[in-house]
């Protein structure tokens with residue numbers, strides 16, 4: 001079997017680790033959002049790629065979910081004293097990854113090559129594929145105009161009102177050619193933010209059609225549980241977009257693409273409404289606080305699609 005797992009951000013990476021624990025590298029491929037990427041301090045920052053890499057390498061900061069555990073901050077402190085930009089926190093060990101990626105990219109390597117060289121050096125044997133090797137940049141449209149994603153998410157702490165999203169470059173970016181569409185037996189959309197972690201992936205020219213053309217089941221896991229997002233601005237964005245902050249509303253967002261929708265047990269009452277959208281609906285424990293929860297959810301999803 002070959003599973004394709006679409007992921008972005010911290011929430012998606014949790015389930016991705018669950019799949020990496022239960023499936024060998026030849027049976028699963030991770031496609032990760034690069035819409036959050038940006039050039040900063042002369043570095044190519046690729047947050048969702050790095051969050052997934054660190055998570056699969058089991059060196060991720062367990063509290064923040066991004067960056068590395070046991071990190072030191074002398075670079076940031078020293079930069080601060082020079083009056084440099086320190087709103088985007090780069091730990092000393094994390095900085096090495098960014099500098100090395102810069103070296104690889106400047107040597108003409110693709111983002112995919114750089115990602116997999118770095119991942120294998122960190123002991124990750126699973127394949128991590130950026131959704132495209134061409135730039136796609138998510139912008140959050142606010143009443144004062146579009147904001148670069150990291151300015152919205154980190155510098156402005158998700159405070160601006162989101163009225164829409166743009167994925168600059170998505171229509172001209174080409175799909176990562178390494179995605180094995182022809183041999184897929186199932187596709188999972190991990191519980192990431194639908195608007196700024198999943199939609200950028202689906203916006204890459206040809207992605208939706210390629211996923212649908214596989215004829216494989218497409219399972220989405222709800223990132224909303226009991227009307228709340230486990231982490232991040234998903235619910236706030238839904239409120240600002242005038243969408244109910246419910247798991248059914250997320251299912252509607254994916255209608256026309258997904259064949260299965262996984263909701264948490266607390267949202268059992270939403271089952272009928274989601275099923276009415278024409279999706280197979282499963283009720284599982286989707287809140288993952290332990291590694292066991294992650295592997296168990298991964299196993300339950302594999303049961304669902306077998």
Ligand code: FO1
Pocket residue numbers: 008009010036046047048050051066067087088089090094150153154
């Ligand atoms: N998120 C923050 O809220 N504050 C930060 O200072 C920050 C730094 C950072 C550095 C490297 C990295 O890979 C991720 C980082 N993130 C930070 C998270 C990042 O902005 C988000 O994870 C994604 O862009 C959205 O999931």
